[in-house]
Amino acid sequence: MRKLPLAHKHLEIGARMGGFASWEVPLFYKSIREEYFTCKNNCGLFDISHLGKFIVQGKDAEAFMEFISTRHFPEKVSPRGKVSFFLNIRGGIIDMSLIYKIEDRKFLIFTNAGAREKFFLWTSYIANQHHFDIEVEDHTEGSLLFSIQGPKSREVVKRVFSENLDSLPRFGWKKLAASNHSLMIMRSAFSYEDGFEIWHQGIDNGNIWETLLRQITEQGGCPCGFGVRDLLRFEASLPLHGQEIDETVTPLELKKEYLIEWGKEDFIGKSSLYLERKIGPKKQLVGIEIIEGRKIPRYGYPVYSSQNLPCGYITSGNYSFMFRKILGLGFLDQQSYSPGEELIISAPGGKIKGRIVDIPFITSFPRKENEK
Known part of the structure; x- marks a missing residue:
């Protein structure tokens, strides 16, 4: 390690x-x-x-970033960074990263540690295949x-x-x-x-x-x-690479369409996302509150509807000190599920009962400790 x-x-x-x-x-x-x-x-x-900490720079840096990310970057150096997706051609997420344009033709990108090698190889491959005059430097x-x-x-x-x-x-x-x-x-x-x-x-x-x-x-x-x-x-229900995020998951399934700037001329994965936008995503990320059982749901645990039909899987679970209860995140299939609907989670040694709740679980934190 x-x-x-x-x-x-x-x-x-x-x-x-x-x-x-x-x-x-x-x-x-x-x-x-x-x-x-x-x-x-x-x-x-x-x-x-x-x-992962990367510098992308060179003559074609702006055009390259427009092509590989879902966000638009102005020609001038921007005083604010942007959260963006990097996608494969099917619209699956390679990584969700924070990008800063720090100089003319120069970008600083922070990636998840689990996506570091993949990001470096992928960007190098795209630059070579499409003849972008740029350099990708790993400063991790x-x-x-x-x-x-x-x-x-x-x-x-x-x-x-x-x-x-x-x-x-x-x-x-x-x-x-x-x-x-x-x-x-x-x-x-x-x-x-x-x-x-x-x-x-x-x-x-x-x-x-x-x-x-x-x-x-x-x-x-x-x-x-x-x-x-x-x-x-x-x-805060923020997705994590390797759990809520992988190359089988799209931004629309994460309910993060606001990080896609459709007005851009083109970007990798745009046509696939546009089709998905028309027909609807195959799955959706939901929050789950555990109402029966004391086990924390873990990544990959199967989820069943109240009629005992398979309908999804868990991506993350934890005990929340704020709510004093066990919560989970998971993907459910294309059917329409509503907050309050009960689910059954299959875990080693038994089943856990939960119900769908809105996410994010919390958007701002109280400034006084409510528990001694």
Whole structure:
């Protein structure tokens, strides 16, 4: 398994390490529950250096990005990034990524760790086949990426970098020209919390991590592991590569048509998506509340209708500290299912009863802890 550049720093402060997308990452430091409420009510610091980090640049960079992504990018450098899908010709999702146009003919792309190799090979192949004059550079293992999430994250970032970030919009970004480091701050988080991501194009012996950790600890926050990161994204019903996202799933099945800009002249997968839009998607992502049974539904568990007919499968499940109940995400087939309808989930050792609920489960978090 690959190790994070600062793995030793995490071990020094008691991280429990585990595997994720071929990387050894911190799962938690003290407990997932404590880190969850600290992140929700104060702020948490995550090392997300495992994410794929790519630079696409060259003479045809704009035309290339228009062709491979579902979003449109203006000719000028944009002050805000965009979440976009990269699709195969059938409209299946290769990855759902965050894209920043940081210079003329130059883009920064963050991909899921599980899609990193596939993204690099796929973009290189498309560029070669269609004769785009571009270069794709993988900066994943030579750089650091940190996330600070929570209502007090802005205070910490302003204190560390002495930057006024009050006017920075969601997905806005800013280079720190006065810094001795090559740093870029982005206002984004893999949840519905306020948050910032900090990309450092180097390792720097972990000095930035130490500075952030010290400031967050003084603020009353704490380092957070992947257990909390996954729970926060799950409660916000954000899709994860390898679970809700793979090449058999389309953006329409995820109910994310708003990330497709149909007015573009063309992009990979457009004709397939357009046909799917006319006839309707084959499956749909739904939320499920467990109403009988104490097992957490896991990826791949079969789902049956109340008439005991097979109708789908689970993609994610977790216990929500906010709702104090077990929830799940899953795909159901093309039939029309409504909130409140009961389902049966087949799990090892028995069945779980659930019912369909609206997603996202939650769109904004209360700022006071409701559980001691």
